[in-house]
Amino acid sequence: MILQLDPPLPLITPKGPSLAHFVLDYGPEHHLLWICFLNDGGECWTFPNSQIKMETNLTMGRKKSDPAGTSTSTVS
Secondary structure, three states: OEEEEEEEEEEEEOOEEEEEEEEEOOOOOOOOEEEEEEOOOOOEEEEEHHHOEEOOEHHHOEOOEOOOOOEOOOOO
16 A cells, blocks of 8 residues: 655655655555655655654653664753
8 A cells, every 4th residue: 555645744764864754554564665855955765664763743742862762852
């Protein structure tokens, strides 16, 4: 199944920041695949769940994390 995201979601990928426009779901024994267009250059890449993270959004309570995955900022 393919799902178009409206609005596209800002993600951090191994290739840099991007916007995810589609998600592919091949079923319960597969990772979701995120179809993304890179912010820098516009290339289209597909990444599994294990390789992506949402961008920081303090308004939504999504804090920046260090490479170890612990929070580095707080929202009061």
